[in-house]
Amino acid sequence: MTTLRHVTSINDLANEEVDRVFDLARRFLAELGDTRLKGRARGRRTSQRIGRSAHTGAGSILANLFYEPSTRTRLSFESAMLRLGGGTITSADPASSSAAKGESLADTVRVVSSYADAIVIRHPRDGAAKLAAEYASVPVINGGDGAHEHPTQTLCDLFTLSREKNKLKNLNVVISGDLRGSRTIHSFVYALARFGANIMLMPGAKGMELPAHVDWRLRNEFHCRPVPKEKYARESAVDAAYVTADEPHQLSLMASPEMEFDVKLKKGVDVVYVTRFQKERWADQKQDYMKVDTNFLKDKRYKRSSVLHPLPRVGELDIALDKNRRAAYFQQASYGVPVRMALISMLLDFDADHALEKFESGFRAGKYAIYEQPRKIGIKCANPNCIVHDPQEGAYTANRFQFIASEEPRLRCFYCETDIENFLAGHRRWRHYEAADAGLAAPGTKRLKDVIFFADAAEAKAAGYSPGRSAAKAANA
Amino acid sequence: MTTLRHVTSINDLANEEVDRVFDLARRFLAELGDTRLKGRARGRRTSQRIGRSAHTGAGSILANLFYEPSTRTRLSFESAMLRLGGGTITSADPASSSAAKGESLADTVRVVSSYADAIVIRHPRDGAAKLAAEYASVPVINGGDGAHEHPTQTLCDLFTLSREKNKLKNLNVVISGDLRGSRTIHSFVYALARFGANIMLMPGAKGMELPAHVDWRLRNEFHCRPVPKEKYARESAVDAAYVTADEPHQLSLMASPEMEFDVKLKKGVDVVYVTRFQKERWADQKQDYMKVDTNFLKDKRYKRSSVLHPLPRVGELDIALDKNRRAAYFQQASYGVPVRMALISMLLDFDADHALEKFESGFRAGKYAIYEQPRKIGIKCANPNCIVHDPQEGAYTANRFQFIASEEPRLRCFYCETDIENFLAGHRRWRHYEAADAGLAAPGTKRLKDVIFFADAAEAKAAGYSPGRSAAKAANA
Amino acid sequence: MTTLRHVTSINDLANEEVDRVFDLARRFLAELGDTRLKGRARGRRTSQRIGRSAHTGAGSILANLFYEPSTRTRLSFESAMLRLGGGTITSADPASSSAAKGESLADTVRVVSSYADAIVIRHPRDGAAKLAAEYASVPVINGGDGAHEHPTQTLCDLFTLSREKNKLKNLNVVISGDLRGSRTIHSFVYALARFGANIMLMPGAKGMELPAHVDWRLRNEFHCRPVPKEKYARESAVDAAYVTADEPHQLSLMASPEMEFDVKLKKGVDVVYVTRFQKERWADQKQDYMKVDTNFLKDKRYKRSSVLHPLPRVGELDIALDKNRRAAYFQQASYGVPVRMALISMLLDFDADHALEKFESGFRAGKYAIYEQPRKIGIKCANPNCIVHDPQEGAYTANRFQFIASEEPRLRCFYCETDIENFLAGHRRWRHYEAADAGLAAPGTKRLKDVIFFADAAEAKAAGYSPGRSAAKAANA
Secondary structure (H helix, E strand, O other): OOOOOOEOOHHHOOHHHHHHHHHHHHHHHHHHOOOOOOOHHHHHOHHHHOOOOOOOOOOOEEEEEEOOOOOHHHHHHHHHHHHOOOEEEEEOOHHHOHHHHOOOHHHHHHHHOOOOOEEEEEEOOEOHHHHHHHHOOOOEEEEEEOOOEOHHHHHHHHHHHHHHHOOOOOOEEEEEEOOOOOHHHHHHHHHHHHOOOEEEEEEOOOOOOOOHHHHHHHHHOOOEEEOOHHHHOOOOOOOEEEEEOOOHHHHHHOOOHHHHHHHHHOOOOOEEEEOOOOHHHOOOOOOOOOOEOHHHHOOHHHOOOEEEOOOOOOOOEOHHHOOOOOEOHHHHHHOHHHHHHHHHHHHOOOOOOOOOOOOOOOOOOOOOEEEEEOOOOOOOOOOOOEHHHOOOOHHHOOEEEEEEOOOOOEEEEOOOOOEEEOOEEEEOOOOEEEEOOHHHHOOOOOHHHHEEEEOOHHHHHHOOOEEOHHHHHHHHO | OOOOOOEOOHHHOOHHHHHHHHHHHHHHHHHHOOOOOOOHHHHHOHHHHOOOOOOOOOOOEEEEEEOOOOOHHHHHHHHHHHHOOOEEEEEOOHHHOHHHHOOOHHHHHHHHOOOOOEEEEEEOOEOHHHHHHHHOOOOEEEEEEOOOEOHHHHHHHHHHHHHHHOOOOOOEEEEEEOOOOOHHHHHHHHHHHHOOOEEEEEEOOOOOOOOHHHHHHHHHOOOEEEOOHHHHOOOOOOOEEEEEOOOHHHHHHOOOHHHHHHHHHOOOOOEEEEOOOOHHHOOOOOOOOOOEOHHHHOOHHHOOOEEEOOOOOOOOEOHHHHHOOOEOHHHHHHOHHHHHHHHHHHHOOOOOOOOOOOOOOOOOOOOOEEEEEOOOOOOOOOOOOEHHHOOOOHHHOOEEEEEEOOOOOEEEEOOOOOEEEOOEEEEOOOOEEEEOOHHHHOOOOOHHHHEEEEOOHHHHHHOOOEEOHHHHHHHHO | OOOOOOEOOHHHOOHHHHHHHHHHHHHHHHHHOOOOOOOHHHHHOHHHHOOOOOOOOOOOEEEEEEOOOOOHHHHHHHHHHHHOOOEEEEEOOHHHOHHHHOOOHHHHHHHHOOOOOEEEEEEOOEOHHHHHHHHOOOOEEEEEEOOOEOHHHHHHHHHHHHHHHOOOOOOEEEEEEOOOOOHHHHHHHHHHHHOOOEEEEEEOOOOOOOOHHHHHHHHHHOOEEEOOHHHHOOOOOOOEEEEEOOOHHHHHHOOOHHHHHHHHHOOOOOEEEEOOOOHHHOOOOOOOOOOEOHHHHOOHHHOOOEEEOOOOOOOOEOHHHHHOOOEOHHHHHHOHHHHHHHHHHHHOOOOOOOOOOOOOOOOOOOOOEEEEEOOOOOOOOOOOOEHHHOOOOHHHOOEEEEEEOOOOOEEEEOOOOOEEEOOEEEEOOOOEEEEOOHHHHOOOOOHHHHEEEEOOHHHHHHOOOEEOHHHHHHHHO
């Protein structure tokens, strides 16, 4: 049986699928003409453009549901679909859509599924794309959901790196800016880790570090090895660094992260990735945000760095760099169309050689057991901006988590992928609770079905559960 | 001579034309693939989709002028035109259109007529579509005008019934919700009556009964026979019920409505049609609005009912029903595209076999005499939300009415179709007034041209008219 | 080498190019069918419409970036591109675009250049189109920038005149309304002068006269000869009048403007061009704005006048004129699509015979020397609404001017084309300043590079410059 594929996270695509997106994107790029060519010369190309690709999408429709401001993402998706010969239908403004009448996202995507062949969604809430995918009957592409992920931006970023640097493996990448609020960065670091790049994080200001759950996933799911802080203490702006083992399955044979970091940094920084302050994700206004300019780049380790930025910029990237040979951000933006053409083509089977595989989902699928909880009681997603807490969507979302059976077990929200640590498991039958332990998801057992998780003892008690033996002991200690 | 056809009311289409819309919609539906098929299997169908229909509309343009929020209607019209191979131009937001500069609808549609081959209009004012049709030089389709009508929604609703129930005649239909504010219901009840269904009305709350003029039309123009209230008193929620005679021309031979109601209700309710509270049409907020849920449907008479809803819903239709076999509302929504494809095709002559007839207008045209009044004096439309009372449109609208020569004569606003009863007729020559009487529109006479109608004696006197003999007698009585 | 062509001003097109736009527009108009034909007859034409033109633009994309409300201009551009077989991507609402995130226009157009083959821009700031053109790598079309220009409206206006009057030369044109705030009028008067029409200006209210720099250009750059005021004093509403010499190169051989005016006005006014009060360009509300109605037109000199209006209207043009044979404004609106089809075709080389010439720019290019000034000191554009004063765009604009070496030299802002008179030139080397003189731009010299211009003595002194000999003398006088 075939399975409907969505791209709600960069991790919905396997590495080989990302490679195939790029193969196809290169072909489209060649057909569109190199964007470095200017003006009239491009105009002439028009008639040739109506070549192989321009009708592959004819008769197909892409729906764009944007619940947040966007120019770049929306217009590049629309351009991509038009270049493929298809059509687009767009809702760009929440105030003039049925959301203004109080309609839920779940209802909207079910209906729009019968108007279009694929849906792009942008939404202010983390996890909204996953909710949309749950209810859609056509492929859903995440065009940015809250502070969660922005996978197609990451595809463009990776494609730029693959063109600028001819490889992804072993690249040294500095990522700077609002690491907490930028969905773009969250998708990007996962992808860098998966493709074997080394990552140095440079928060734009205090409090803008990478979220704890993203850091945890880098280390525990994506084979990143953190470099001890002393190693890069001289770099005042660097907050964390990871090296990615060359061969994940040979991790134990490898040198220490420190040694690797030394070796690898000798060749300098390959990429500086800058992002703006995500003012819409912060309650308070920024104070001192970093600025990348000629001064920043004069350190010799940036000599061959490509500077990337997902744009828009609002001051953190000096316009004096625009003509600098290291500036790659407009080139990066120009790949938005061919890369999205490729992804759409593959999702919609326009190209027999490049369709997405029909397995369950992308890179990480099926790894963790799913915990689904009765609606009224028990633990809730800890992220207040998660789609499950949206009053309009509440009725359509479940308290559903992935149960991660690590030593300290974790619950990962099915929608926004934020983790909860330190929670309690109440046994439904005996109505007592204990600290959650990894054994609950042991293969062959079905114990996850027997428990309800609680955030803390107060919650458990309110639900009529009493402490089990070890919980009582812990309380007394 | 050929006549430009518009669809401002469901009554602009004759029954046979509705049937032809459905024939064509069925063909499009087959080409699009049954929407019950999910995901990739649909994707594959893309290449076949570019079959017979996909180029019939090539080179044609549909303009969408939306002065009120919409996702569903606008996107489904756009999708329909794109599936036909045509293009769309859209103004979805009054604030970013020339209406913000103070342009009238009349001017806008005259100009947009030269940009597009047909115009869909949605507007907060009752009768706006009719005004647009008066000034457009291309077909105008009403996408919902105030609380007046929403004929294409009704086409989708009827099409759903014809697929779910295989017929329209003799269906027992319960209609619930905001019967006063819902334009969807107004178009729907006319259509049900015309196709011979029986109607039970269940207002969502007090004050939400069907408007008096709609009720009058059902009884007097569409052969509906009201069932005496005692008959359904046990149904506390039912406010009014009508049976439609099987053969309108044999009305006198038929049993009484009571008897028919008994016989017909034995087979149970075929359809429950639910609508949301139309908050934008009400000054005050709702108190206790009805809710259709499993509890509501457990009565055995709903055993085989299909549940329909034009969507969006905001609480009046329990999401727990979504997986119920009786839920037909997402299926209903999925017919939006093929039905609108069919209507557009027929209006624009894309299909030689299915063009709309070239007669003056639809079901009821030309029946009543038209009364047109000098702008400054006399009676005005009684509906404060009518387009004639919009300050921006005032100059472009006339005080124009259909004169309905029933025993108690009525004036029906040409735009919003709201009726006025009990008004006075002033004789222009003798400048006296009397109660209006049916004889004014007698064939062969031209007496309508000789009179000016007034709402009441005060208005007549202010205009310099004095009571005629019978008016004076009535005043003295 | 080929040069990228933009249309930011009507003067970016040479007269012969305007003629070629009209040739092509006539062909498209014939293909679309005469818009005077109504309704179904037009529908039938659909299949023929997919003739020569309908696929010339296939595969091409037009981007519409609208930072100000618009229906007419945006929809007609979109319609034009669709009729050519191309596609459109549109940002119609600043609030739902990346401008809401603080992105500059310069960044936006650079990115959108890689999404589309041409860009139409509308913006509230004067000169915004020129800024966009500076950064775009595809052709930019000005869809109206502040109170500066609206060249495609002027193309439609001229095309209407050429069809209504069969010529442009020697037409007598009355232009009424908000001559100060209407960008439409600014483009229009330049074009009228260039094509040899005579112009009478009739401001809609006090303070609405043509801006001084536009008047100066008419007289000094476009060969208009002002008629002495006594000549038309009897016409209380006329504020200024110009005759255009039949043969510019024989100016000295011609009769006086007075004599010409007499002769030319004998045939009456050919065109009355009405415009609305541009409320969005004025801080204060209008008092008594003019109204063109039957009364206005009853003067016998308007007997054969065509009445034009760019629309929307808001009261200054009586709707009672709509059915008057002289009303040409809806016809004018209907030319919006074929004229824009022609312009797009030519800019994008869709038609080998009609491409724009590959010379530097249009009518006036290269005439004046360019003065570019260090950012921090010296003179600034005197127009507070110029794009250079937009806080979001400031960093991307230069203080750049054309230096007009007339007897009294002028600086013309490179972006908004507003002139500055009476300014000072500081010599960079000797750091003293004098009144600017025409000699600075003498051919062969490079003295413009040696100076910095200042608005006044205070500004020069603040920058550390002292008065030169003649400046000192003037100060003492």
